[in-house]
Amino acid sequence: MNKFVFFGGKGGVGKTTSSAAYGYNCAKKGMKTLVVSTDPAHSLCDIFETTIGSEIKKLKENLYALEIDPEKESIKYINRIKTNMKKTVSPVIISEIEKQLDAASVSPGSEESAIFDKLVEIINEYGNEFDKVVFDTAPTGHTLRLLSLPELLGGWLDRLIEKRQKALKLLEMSNRKDKDEIMKDPVIEILSNRKKKLEKAREILIDRNMISFVFVLNAERLPIEETKKAVNVLEKYKIPVNDLVVNKILPDSISDDFWRARKELEDKYLQEILKTFKDKEIIKIPLLNSDVRANHIEVISQFF
Amino acid sequence: MNKENINKVKENIKLFLKAAFDIEDKSKVLIRKEAMDELDNFMLLCYGDLLGLPIPISYYTLEILPYIADDLEGWERRILNRKSVVNDRWGDFCC
Numbered sequence: 001m002n003k004f005v006f007f008g009g010k011g012g013v014g015k016t017t018s019s020a021a022y023g024y025n026c027a028k029k030g031m032k033t034l035v036v037s038t039d040p041a042h043s044l045c046d047i048f049e050t051t052i053g054s055e056i057k058k059l060k061e062n063l064y065a066l067e068i069d070p071e072k073e074s075i076k077y078i079n080r081i082k083t084n085m086k087k088t089v090s091p092v093i094i095s096e097i098e099k100q101l102d103a104a105s106v107s108p109g110s111e112e113s114a115i116f117d118k119l120v121e122i123i124n125e126y127g128n129e130f131d132k133v134v135f136d137t138a139p140t141g142h143t144l145r146l147l148s149l150p151e152l153l154g155g156w157l158d159r160l161i162e163k164r165q166k167a168l169k170l171l172e173m174s175n176r177k178d179k180d181e182i183m184k185d186p187v188i189e190i191l192s193n194r195k196k197k198l199e200k201a202r203e204i205l206i207d208r209n210m211i212s213f214v215f216v217l218n219a220e221r222l223p224i225e226e227t228k229k230a231v232n233v234l235e236k237y238k239i240p241v242n243d244l245v246v247n248k249i250l251p252d253s254i255s256d257d258f259w260r261a262r263k264e265l266e267d268k269y270l271q272e273i274l275k276t277f278k279d280k281e282i283i284k285i286p287l288l289n290s291d292v293r294a295n296h297i298e299v300i301s302q303f304f
Numbered sequence: 305m306n307k308e309n310i311n312k313v314k315e316n317i318k319l320f321l322k323a324a325f326d327i328e329d330k331s332k333v334l335i336r337k338e339a340m341d342e343l344d345n346f347m348l349l350c351y352g353d354l355l356g357l358p359i360p361i362s363y364y365t366l367e368i369l370p371y372i373a374d375d376l377e378g379w380e381r382r383i384l385n386r387k388s389v390v391n392d393r394w395g396d397f398c399c
Contacts, residue, residue: 109359
């Protein structure tokens, strides 16, 4: 798999377990690995049975982990704006804007934008430092939106820049502003910079040589349906999906009637998975007889 | 007719012609109105969430807030004076 590996899938199928095990496996092979959780409800720390924060923490030889805290990230972002603005804005308005900034930092869209920004930062900054960066993402819908963000926001930014330029041009025609002032309008500059950053992120996200997207699912009906949809959407956004992890497969040695019936059902779904995703590599992980804890990661990591 | 009177008549004729035929000035006002409209719409696209319209990009438009802050209050007043955010425009209030 490539340098940046994203684990996605329906809720509860074992994304965190898979990403932790995969990261563990890479670390064991001697690759310097960073496991990043982008799910605001972190569970990476529970798997490794330790505390992981928004700073990179070393777990063992070659294995590092990080949990993105969207709230912290957006506060950092807002504070940066506040510092910048002290240079440009008169003190009278500052308190008014601060109120607005604080209100905006808790608005619904800002959390995922904050996660996305951090994600791009990690890819850009730690890409060289680590051999492998594994992302444990939130359940499907969230991830798909996260990855389609550059496309969505790019369009908005285009319109905004266009509108601003048109307005300034009209002002220039009515002699209200000089040409120089329009050429270096800070608003257009900021918007264009943001657009450049988004385009760079988008380039990485569709780069087949950099990104692998792994879907985790169980041999059950709903996860299969969801995976089908998600793979289609991702491919529409030109994000490649090459591997699937089928988690929690029942063992063959079952004697109980109830579990044998489940096993038959599971076999049926496994066949369906193999048929639907012929062109993808399928990794199978068996169901363990106990909860996943730190010492089980090594067992699961053998399957990657 | 003395010289003073002639000058006065000249001045009046000048003023009359300017008022009657000064197309340039008039078109400038029109262009300005259009520009203000565009700026208002730009603000609406940036900060519509302040009015309860969901704007997907609102997180990133916060960065330009310091540069637009001076216009923000006037914009909010104008937009709240409208019966809807899309009917009346800046030009209808300022000129």
